Amino acid sequence: MSCFISKYADELVKNAAYIGTPGKGILAADESTGTIGKRLSSINVENVEENRRALRELLFTTPGALQYLSGVILFEETLYQKTAAGKPFVDLLNEGGVLPGIKVDKGTVELNGTNGETFTQGLDGLAQRCTKYYEAGARFAKWRAVLKIGANEPTELAIQENANGLAMYAAICQQCGLVPIVEPEILVDGSHDIKKCAEVTERVLAACYKALNDHHVMLEGTLLKPNMVTPGSESPKVAPEVIAEYTVRALQRTVPAAVPAIVFLSGGQSEEEATLNLNAMNKLQTKKPWSLSFSFGRALQQSTLKAWAGKEENLKKAQDAFLVRCKANSEATLGTYKGDAKLGEGAAESLHVSNYKY
């Protein structure tokens, strides 16, 4: 093969395929300490370790929720945390049939000479870190590359640097037994139309898959986490069916069938929007050789956070809200969501933050 066959090859293929199980998806609970701080402060909760731990325990112990998840992405701190009763989160997830994953990038830095374009850091010592994470129970990883649409963006430089970074990260993960989620997020910020987003997405994804090939990454042991193809945040909205058509077509033109699953980021869409769009894609009658699922952060947790507000007495209400979103998105992966999920407070609220930084 042109790909490097890691000693973990069979395991990578098996885990990647499992994450793509129809009816399941990923909870992105890997907010860095800084980012989770913003979430907590929005509900007037102090950003201390205990609160961060309590929030994640709330999510992971929600009765009935784990069956709708095939994976949870964790931040490093969380990988080593336990429930109040002393059970490691990793064990809790494994028992629930959920693979633990780990965010391994170290955020973005600006590309010199560009108009605010970035590349992602985190390659130094990555292999050693991945080995450590594997020992701690992680079986997949995530690395977020960010591109933006502008008058002259994304530039060829930004596309190449980010595609190359993703490919290097992916190759290292596979050598260490972690399925790499490849995330080339094109921000929704801007006044462009959906056609422009489609064009940029196709260009970026083509560059990513060329880079993955160059770096001998085994596609059967990877996942893709792209943006959906939508109008810019300052443009009029369109129907889910339109988003579905443009998104799936962009993927058909760029993502080889060897990739077992595509798990969308929600990128500032409201909880309900994200679910409806995912559902529309799965209803679309067209060639889809990869499963289409979710890897949602804000779009799974928003109403849960609001319901919790940091108070123990709200635990059940918060967990109910979380279960509702998990179930709704599970149905969306099957194209059976009827749009009738009990909308928690804030479920229809846009989660767009301009020029969002994790």
Add this chain to the structure above:
Amino acid sequence: MSAFVGKYAEELIKNAKYIATPGKGILAADESTGTIGKRLSSISVENIESNRQALRELLFTSPNALSYLSGVILFEETLYQKTSDGKPFVEVLEDNNVIPGIKVDKGTVEIAGTNGETTTQGFDSLGARCQQYYKAGARFAKWRAVLKIGPNEPSELSIQQNAQGLARYAIICQENGLVPIVEPEVLTDGPHDIQKCAAVTETVLAAVYKALNEHHVLLEGTLLKPNMVTPGSDSPKVAAEVIAQYTVTALRRTVPPAVPGIVFLSGGQSEEEATVNLDAMNKLDVLKPWTLSFSFGRALQQSTLKTWAGKKENVAKAQEAFLSRCKANSEATLGKYGGGSAGGLASESLYVKGYKY
């Protein structure tokens, strides 16, 4: 879209999809005058226009054969030829729901500074030529890029040149209403094993699809004509199932689902080998988002040629031989080939070292 959507977009998509109809495939009858000369001389037939016309008439009027074909690739001379009754070949094909195609490249030339690697010519006035061919009834085109496997081959230069050439050819075709068949042939010549062929094929195809994306080619209106993934010609043969496994894996890793059909070249395999390998691929129980079919030249015509031997009295028998190969390959596209259509001639290897069309 990043794809160029010109005035022919819908027609291109429709024609590409039709060519990829399960149960059908392509007859590559586009041998240049020089190449068809070699074929004719192998059966002691003089290389003059009337003989070239007679051979193609034999093929295109074979009773029932055309029902197994969705397209025929023609050389320029043939596009304008007629049957002995005066019916244009293009009409014979159209009447039988076979789309006429046209070879538009002008052969290969060596890339200086490489070890015998080549690039393909044919860009001069390509757009104008395509328009002419479209007027004459052609609806798809073919351009053959050639790469070889060696200690230092294919070089990055050769891969880039050939991928860029294919992409440029493809977009010019689409601007002018012709579905481009993208053919990046990795020659079988060499002692390498099947893994090496797989690695090279994947690298080449990844480069080709990157180039097609850069040039805004509408993938839904293209077809791919790749080599099967096999051991080198100087290496021991392997089972059809192994060829199928490596080939389909390579394609799943590189060919986007938007491409409607993949039509393999036979590259020197015997008629029977090519059919059995194609059949094995279609029997493989794995998800394939494009159809897998044939675009065979030698592997469809070899026994037909030998049976004909240039003699009028042999035409009917030759046409039966041709029908037999067409039917066998049709079944292979459905994974339903039962074997046994191999006469002695059908098992004969058609490998020619360093093959030039």
